[in-house]
Amino acid sequence: MIRINVTVDGVRHSDDVDPRLLLVHYLRDRLGLVGTPVGCDTSNCGACTVLVDNRSAKSCTLLAVQADGAEITTVQGLANGQWHPIQKAFHESHALQCGYCTPGMMMAAVDLLNENPDPSEEEIRHGLEGNLCRCTGYQNIVRAVHSAALAMGAANAEVSA
Amino acid sequence: MTDTLDKAESVLGQPMRRKEDARLITGQTQWTDNVVLPGMLHMAVLRSPMAHARIARVDVQPARHQPGVVAAFSGTDLADSWSTLPMAWTVSEDQKTPPHLPLATDKVRYVGDGVAVVVATDPYAAADALEAIQVDYDPLPAVVDMPAALTDGAPLVHDDIPNNRCFTFRLDHGDFEATRGRAEVILKRRFYNQRLIPNAIEPRAVVVAPTSPTGQTTIWSATQVPHFVRVFVALNTGVPEHQIRVIAPDVGGGFGSKLDVYAEEVITFVVARKLGKPVKWTESRSENYQATIHGRDVIQDVELTAMRDGRVLGLKVDLTADMGAYLQLLTPCIPLLGRYMYPAIYKFESHTLTCQGVFTNKTPTDAYRGAGRPEATYVIERIIDELAAELSMDPIEVRRRNWIKHEEFPYTTVVGLTYDSGNYEAATEKALDLFRYDELRREQSERRERGDVVQLGLGVSTYTEMCGLAPSRWLGEQGYIAGGWEAATVRILATGRVEVVTGTSPHGQGHETTFAQIAAETLGVPYDDVDVIHGDTLTAPFGLDTYGSRSLAVGGVAVQRAAEKVVAKARALASHLMEVDAGDLEFRAGAFGVRGTPDVKKSIQEVAFGAFSAHSLPEGMEPVLTADHILDPEVFSFPHGTHLCAVEVDTETGMVKIRSYVAVDDVGKVVNPMIVDGQVHGGVAQGIAQALFEEAVYDADGNLVTGTMVDYLVPTALDLPSFVTDRTETPATTNPLGVKGVGEAGTIASTPAVVNAVVDALRQFGVSDVQMPCSPERVWRAIQHAKAGEAGAPRGTIAYGGSQTATTAGGSA
Numbered sequence: 024m025i026r027i028n029v030t031v032d033g034v035r036h037s038d039d040v041d042p043r044l045l046l047v048h049y050l051r052d053r054l055g056l057v058g059t060p061v062g063c064d065t066s067n068c069g070a071c072t073v074l075v076d077n078r079s080a081k082s083c084t085l086l087a088v089q090a091d092g093a094e095i096t097t098v099q100g101l102a103n104g105q106w107h108p109i110q111k112a113f114h115e116s117h118a119l120q121c122g123y124c125t126p127g128m129m130m131a132a133v134d135l136l137n138e139n140p141d142p143s144e145e146e147i148r149h150g151l152e153g154n155l156c157r158c159t160g161y162q163n164i165v166r167a168v169h170s171a172a173l174a175m176g177a178a179n180a181e182v183s184a
Numbered sequence: 185m186t187d188t189l190d191k192a193e194s195v196l197g198q199p200m201r202r203k204e205d206a207r208l209i210t211g212q213t214q215w216t217d218n219v220v221l222p223g224m225l226h227m228a229v230l231r232s233p234m235a236h237a238r239i240a241r242v243d244v245q246p247a248r249h250q251p252g253v254v255a256a257f258s259g260t261d262l263a264d265s266w267s268t269l270p271m272a273w274t275v276s277e278d279q280k281t282p283p284h285l286p287l288a289t290d291k292v293r294y295v296g297d298g299v300a301v302v303v304a305t306d307p308y309a310a311a312d313a314l315e316a317i318q319v320d321y322d323p324l325p326a327v328v329d330m331p332a333a334l335t336d337g338a339p340l341v342h343d344d345i346p347n348n349r350c351f352t353f354r355l356d357h358g359d360f361e362a363t364r365g366r367a368e369v370i371l372k373r374r375f376y377n378q379r380l381i382p383n384a385i386e387p388r389a390v391v392v393a394p395t396s397p398t399g400q401t402t403i404w405s406a407t408q409v410p411h412f413v414r415v416f417v418a419l420n421t422g423v424p425e426h427q428i429r430v431i432a433p434d435v436g437g438g439f440g441s442k443l444d445v446y447a448e449e450v451i452t453f454v455v456a457r458k459l460g461k462p463v464k465w466t467e468s469r470s471e472n473y474q475a476t477i478h479g480r481d482v483i484q485d486v487e488l489t490a491m492r493d494g495r496v497l498g499l500k501v502d503l504t505a506d507m508g509a510y511l512q513l514l515t516p517c518i519p520l521l522g523r524y525m526y527p528a529i530y531k532f533e534s535h536t537l538t539c540q541g542v543f544t545n546k547t548p549t550d551a552y553r554g555a556g557r558p559e560a561t562y563v564i565e566r567i568i569d570e571l572a573a574e575l576s577m578d579p580i581e582v583r584r585r586n587w588i589k590h591e592e593f594p595y596t597t598v599v600g601l602t603y604d605s606g607n608y609e610a611a612t613e614k615a616l617d618l619f620r621y622d623e624l625r626r627e628q629s630e631r632r633e634r635g636d637v638v639q640l641g642l643g644v645s646t647y648t649e650m651c652g653l654a655p656s657r658w659l660g661e662q663g664y665i666a667g668g669w670e671a672a673t674v675r676i677l678a679t680g681r682v683e684v685v686t687g688t689s690p691h692g693q694g695h696e697t698t699f700a701q702i703a704a705e706t707l708g709v710p711y712d713d714v715d716v717i718h719g720d721t722l723t724a725p726f727g728l729d730t731y732g733s734r735s736l737a738v739g740g741v742a743v744q745r746a747a748e749k750v751v752a753k754a755r756a757l758a759s760h761l762m763e764v765d766a767g768d769l770e771f772r773a774g775a776f777g778v779r780g781t782p783d784v785k786k787s788i789q790e791v792a793f794g795a796f797s798a799h800s801l802p803e804g805m806e807p808v809l810t811a812d813h814i815l816d817p818e819v820f821s822f823p824h825g826t827h828l829c830a831v832e833v834d835t836e837t838g839m840v841k842i843r844s845y846v847a848v849d850d851v852g853k854v855v856n857p858m859i860v861d862g863q864v865h866g867g868v869a870q871g872i873a874q875a876l877f878e879e880a881v882y883d884a885d886g887n888l889v890t891g892t893m894v895d896y897l898v899p900t901a902l903d904l905p906s907f908v909t910d911r912t913e914t915p916a917t918t919n920p921l922g923v924k925g926v927g928e929a930g931t932i933a934s935t936p937a938v939v940n941a942v943v944d945a946l947r948q949f950g951v952s953d954v955q956m957p958c959s960p961e962r963v964w965r966a967i968q969h970a971k972a973g974e975a976g977a978p979r980g981t982i983a984y985g986g987s988q989t990a991t992t993a994g995g996s997a
Contacts, residue, residue, distance in 0.1 A: 043308070052307075057218035058211020060436070062385045063469035067893035070385055098211035106209070114205045117858045120866060121692030122208030123386040123436030129209065148901040155893070157385050157437050158692050159862060160869030161901040 027091040031056065032100025040087045046080075047071045049087035050097060058099040059126055062155070069154030072127035073097045079134035081127075081153070098126035101133070108174040109133055109167070118167035120158035128154045132168045140179070141172055193773060196705045199858035203696040203715070207434075214433040216389035216406045221462040224391070225254055227452055228310035229465070230300040230317050231474060232292035235326035235545035235886020236339065239292060239299065239319065246316040247302050252309030255459060256317065258300045259287030265454040269510075270416040270445050273517035274663040275541075279351035282342040282543075284510040286447035286454075292321070293341055293509035294545050295887055296474025298447055303455055303463060326545040326886035330483060330506050333542050341509055341543040350507050350541035351516055355523060357598045358534030360489075363498035367489035371570050377559045378956050379481035379506065379880040380873075381890070382552050383898050384691075386436020387467040388476055390449050392456035398722065400429040401457060405449055408438040409729040410689055412513070412666075414721045416445040417453055432719040435691035439870070440551035441476050442691065443731040444513045448475075470892050478880055479552020481506035482519065482559045488567045494577055494585040498534035499526055501563060507541045508548035515550050516541050520662065521653075521732075522556030524601045528564045529608055529648050529824060530586040532598045545886040551731060553870055554928045557649045558935060565645045565936035566953075573947060579940070580612065580621070583646050594917070601650070603822045604917045607850060608646060611912045615826040615848040618908050624830055632948055640843070641831045641945025645937035648824035651733030651925030654817040668816065670734070671726040672742035674703055674750050675810035678796040680789030682707060682714040684746075687727015688739035689719045693863070693927065695735060698855045699743050702921070706747035707788055708774025726814065733823075733925025736855065741919045742815035749811030754791045757809075760802040761794055762786055821916045821924035825849035827868070827933040833945040838964030840876055840942055842905045849929055850912045853922035857911075860926050864909050867930020873899050874931075875938035877957050897957075946970070 024039040031054060040049060050056045050073070061083060062070030071082040074096040101107045109129045112118070119125040128151065135142060135150035142150060147168045148161070156164060207213050244256035268283045287298045300317050304310035325339040332338055333348040341348055364370065391404040401423065407413055410430040418425035435442065448465050456463040467475065485502040505519045519539050527535055554561075568586075572579040587608045588595045596602045616622075621642070628640040653659060656667030671687040684703045688695060700714040707714075717723050730739075751771060758776040759766035762784065769776045776791065778784045791809070794800070798807035830843045847864055854860050877897040881889040890896040897903075915922030935956070942958045943951060950970035954962055 041308070048307075051218075055220075056211075057215070057220075058213070060213075060215055060217065060386065061466075062387070063893045065469065065892045065894045067898075068385060068469070098209075102210060110209045113209050114201055117199075117202065117862050119205065119208055120694070120862055121384070121386065121435065121437040122204070122213060123215070123384075125208055126211055144906070151901045153900075155383075155385060155898050155900060157383055157439070157870070157898065158866045160865035160867075160907065161904055162865045162906050163862060165901065165906070 025088050027088055029090050029093055029095055031095045032097055042086065042088055044087045045083055046085040046087045046090050047082035050082060056097050056099055059097045060123055062123065067155065068124065069131060070124050070127040072130040072154060074130055074134060077137065079131045098129060101129065108178070109171045112167040112171035112174065116163045116167035116170060118159060118163040124154060124156045128156060128164060132171065135168065136172055136175060140176055144169070194705060195701045195711045196855055197857065200697055200701055200711060200856055202694050203700060204694060215386060215436060216391055216404045216433055217466045219391045219404050219464070221391070221393055224462040224464055225303045225305060225459065226307040226310045227301050227303050227455060227463050227465040228307070228314050229298045229448065230314045231471070232288070232295060232297040232299055234292055234321050234323055235295050236324040237292050237321035238324065239288060239290060240322050241320040242300055243318040244300050246318060247313040250309065250313035250316050252304040252306050253302060253313045254305065255303045256300065256313065257455065259285060259289040262287065262454055263289060266420050266450050269447060269450065270420065270513055271511040271515070272513050272665040275516045275520045276351040276353040279516060280345045281511055282345060286450045294547055296547060297509065301451055301455065303459065328544055328546060328882050328884060328886050330504050330542045330544060333544050341545055345543060348543040350543055352540045354538045356536050357600065358498065360498045360500050360534040360536040363534045364489045367497055368492045369490045369571065369574055371488045371567060371574060373486050373567055373570060373953065375484045375486065375563050375566055376955060377480040377482045377562055380479045380552055380878050381473055381880050381896055382439045382441035382476065382479055384437035384439055384441055387469055387472045388442065388446065388448065389464070389466040390452040391462065391464045392452045393462045394457045394460055396429065398429065400427050401453065403428065403430045403449065403453060404433055405430060406435050406442060407432050408435065408442040408689055408691055408731055410719055410721055411687065411727045411729050413445055413449055417450060420450050421454060430721045432689050438691045439553040440479065440555055440731060443551050444477060473891050473896065474547055474888060477512055477550035478508065478547050479549060480559060481549050484559065484563050486563050486567055488571060490571055492575065494571070494575055494582045496530055496532055496586050499532055500536040501526055503537065503539045505539070505541050506546065506549055507543050508546045509543060510548050512548045512550045515548055517664070518549065518551060518556045520556065522560035524599050524650060525557045525560035526564055527597045527599055528561065529588055529646055531588060535598050546882055553867065553931045555732065557928065558871070558932045561647050561649065561932045562936045565647065566939065569940045569943065570952065579644050580616070587646065603648070605914045606648065606822065606824050607912055607914045608824060611824065611848045611850050612646060612826040614910055614912060615828050615846050618848065618910060619828040619844065619846040621828065637836055638832050638834050639945040641833060641941040641943070643829045643937045643939065643941025643944055645827045645933045645940065647827070647933040648822050649929060649932045650820040650822055651928065652737035652817060652821050653732050653734060654738060654820060656816050666728060668728065668738065669814050670728055670739040670742045671724065671812065671814045672739065672746040673810065673812045674743065674746040675808065676707070676750060676789065676792035678793055680713065680792055682709055684714060684716045684743055685724050686716060686718050686739050686743060687724045687729070688735040689727065689729045690735065691730065693730065693735060694856070694859045698736060698859060699740055701855050702740055702743050703747050706744050707751060708771070709789060733927040736923050737821045737919060737925050738815060738817055740855070740923065741817070741921055742813050744921055745815055746811045746813035749813060750809050751788065753811065754788050754809055756802060757795055757805065758786050758791045761791065761800065817919060819918050821852065821918065823849060823851045823924040823926060823929045825929065825933060827937040829937040829941040831938065831941040831945060833942060833963060835967055838960035838962070838967070840958055840963060842872065842938070844908070845905055846908045847930065847933065848910045848912060849926070850914050851926040851929065852916040852924035853913060854911065855923065861909050863926045864930045865907055867928060868907055868934040869899065869904055871931040871934030872904060872938055875935045875956055875958060877903065879957050
């Protein structure tokens with residue numbers, strides 16, 4: 024067992040974990056943060072995507088011990104009193120159907136928009152290439168990310184004005 | 185004035201944002217894998233690494249001594265607890281339905297066949313302990329290829345089923361031989377619908393709690409069909425049905441793959457009851473690729489007879505369908521569901537179908553989005569294009585000359601199915617406009633003349649399909665065990681809020697939203713006051729669940745009917761409370777008013793409180809406002825549409841890129857256009873995936889070569905274009921909402937549109953078919969072979985991959 028210290032969705036945790044425990048299983052089974060689902064076993068689908076120190080990462084690709092010292096944000100920590108613009112945009116643009124890929128898709132989109140606040144359609148499609156959706160054909164997801172970018176840009180403009 | 189107001193307030197036809205989103209976007213979703221119960225154990229399944237072998241010995245004892253292991257069982261250990269898994273549809277008198285036990289005991293018949301299980305305190309411990317189980321296999325030769333499986337002397341998947349033949353049937357409508365005698369053109373083609381893996385992003389999962397406050401054993405399952413699971417687990421295990429509760433909580437997609445009663449549902453149920461503890465089983469993705477059903481895998485030899493003016497006469501199809509190793513719930517009926525769709529929208533004089541099902545040492549097939557209709561639609565829409573090419577006629581024009589005209593509805597096709605409504609002209613006109621068809625044809629000729637490296641291809645598909653399987657009597661005649669009805673309950677509670685209970689079981693379709701729209705509209709109450717409850721046999725004891733694009737056309741109409749009953753009861757009570765003759769009451773915007781006295785009104789929600797308090801009810805009226813309705817529809821619904829696809833094909837690399845895609849669908853009246861568009865997007869994406877990307881490939885020993893998401897190409901955002909979607913609206917005349925299904929339409933329509941486009945780009949080189957998926961390698965080879973003078977497509981990576989093409993000018997020509 025190895026002791027890790029992590030902050031997840033703003034809460035500090037100190038836990039002894041098996042070295043082989045995957046981060047996603049630590050989040051789900053130890054912390055009970057089941058908002059982050061598992062969709063595959065080859066790191067292809069991206070359903071388990073979270074932010075590790077503000078960068079998107081597939082939490083099935085990391086061991087919990089690798090996250091020692093990290094700050095992690097899951098879909099459950101995304102809203103801050105009110106929905107994050109990406110959550111609003113996914114709802115408004117009908118960017119989800121079954122919703123299983125949605126947590127990972129939104130976390131990947133948040134990272135994409137952090138890096139590139141004004142992405143083109145092509146850049147959005149590139150940025151989300153690591154996340155699979157079987158329901159939507161991606162069209163409304165792309166639209167949602169675009170409209171979240173606009174909303175976040177407008178919000179930033181307001182702050183700086 | 186009032187009319188305008190009422191119309192403005194109507195929620196039917198509005199893009200209401202979804203009620204289900206709030207929990208899905210905040211991570212508060214309840215997937216089956218999220219269910220955690222005190223003392224819960226974790227089960228793992230040991231699966232056969234061989235496609236075909238006799239089981240000489242299974243020793244689970246070593247696993248029992250592994251850390252954390254509570255129990256381990258072989259199939260023999262549990263043989264008394266269960267019987268053969270259900271198969272619900274017998275398609276012919278000669279159908280062979282072999283035993284299919286939850287864990288194999290005599291032979292394993294595909295890679296992934298379950299052999300033993302381990303139950304441990306932790307999923308990692310359970311997975312570790314699987315490796316300690318000892319199994320001795322005596323390998324047998326595997327049979328993987330359908331035509332090979334049918335030959336004499338082929339290895340037998342089931343020892344007592346000769347030639348691996350599951351069933352045969354033949355259907356004749358009209359006289360095909362006579363129409364062939366008159367034909368001026370005879371086209372023969374072979375089309376192969378490759379095997380696909382459904383890939384719902386949520387893998388399957390089952391949790392069973394042996395006890396509960398109601399005394400029932402509770403099964404949570406990632407299923408489309410909780411009601412089926414309940415009745416079939418009861419029948420399979422002998423546990424009385426009323427002692428079983430099945431919950432399908434939030435379910436992460438299905439596409440037919442969760443329309444089944446699986447071994448793991450029965451095993452988890454039996455093991456949890458045996459141990460007296462809750463047990464969870466969660467499928468890994470690689471396990472899903474082996475142990476969850478596959479789709480398609482159908483060879484179709486087709487013969488089309490026609491006149492030189494483009495008029496079609498007859499269609500003959502010889503179909504061979506791969507069942508895989510066993511029959512799952514609906515495996516043999518998938519080709520049967522396609523049988524009515526061969527004439528499609530065209531006025532054929534004759535149609536003959538011969539059909540056979542074949543066992544192979546592969547994962548069983550079953551319903552995958554469209555289930556039989558995509559296979560049939562692919563054949564008809566591809567061969568109509570071949571006819572157009574043969575006659576040097578525009579593919580749209582050939583279709584126009586043959587389709588049922590708008591004024592000819594209702595129309596009974598050659599197979600005896602009566603289409604109630606349709607407007608192929610309008611949908612096609614709209615699609616051609618949006619697509620800018622003529623402009624693209626001009627660009628295509630220019631590129632051809634220039635000899636561009638990148639060639640343009642245009643493909644069309646004017647599909648129709650049948651959904652909402654019904655009525656029950658008809659399903660019985662077809663050999664199906666169950667019916668096609670659906671149940672709904674609508675109740676207005678004391679506070680005026682409305683509960684709608686449906687027997688359908690959504691897994692992404694948005695029933696909580698659309699069914700609330702229907703109830704809100706009928707009751708005249710605010711949309712926000714209505715909630716929809718589903719997916720639990722305790723709250724919805726009767727239901728036939730969600731598949732086959734049935735939910736709205738059957739379940740949604742049932743909700744409307746139940747809501748109308750509530751209004752009727754409310755009217756009687758309002759008349760009593762308001763002391764007005766019921767005939768003088770009018771119901772508008774959720775309130776009962778007195779004709780000619782606009783100020784006297786009582787809302788239905790106020791009436792509901794009166795029904796709840798029951799202080800003053802008319803003689804004989806029961807308290808509370810609630811009504812049930814179980815609807816058995818009179819017939820299917822028939823959505824249709826025109827899909828157009830433009831592809832750019834790089835003739836040097838074989839790369840196909842979709843340049844534009846237009847879908848104009850007619851799904852009748854639309855309850856929520858936002859959701860309908862979403863269904864079309866996703867459906868089209870899955871159809872494109874079949875055309876260009878996906879294929880489950882087995883090697884000669886029966887190993888699934890595309891065994892993980894690394895090897896099986898589920899398209900990403902980068903692989904797909906933006907689609908242009910639009911609609912025409914020809915209401916169904918067979919239900920009061922005028923609705924048709926939409927869930928499968930996009931998938932059924934798009935595959936032939938894309939392949940027609942690819943072939944259209946390459947036909948100038950002499951290519952007349954490309955085997956799906958039209959990968960760069962296959963496209964490139966098709967061009968090389970054609971240039972070398974070999975007609976047709978090359979053989980693909982699998983046997984019978986090649987397409988045999990023979991065009992015969994028959995008749996007097």
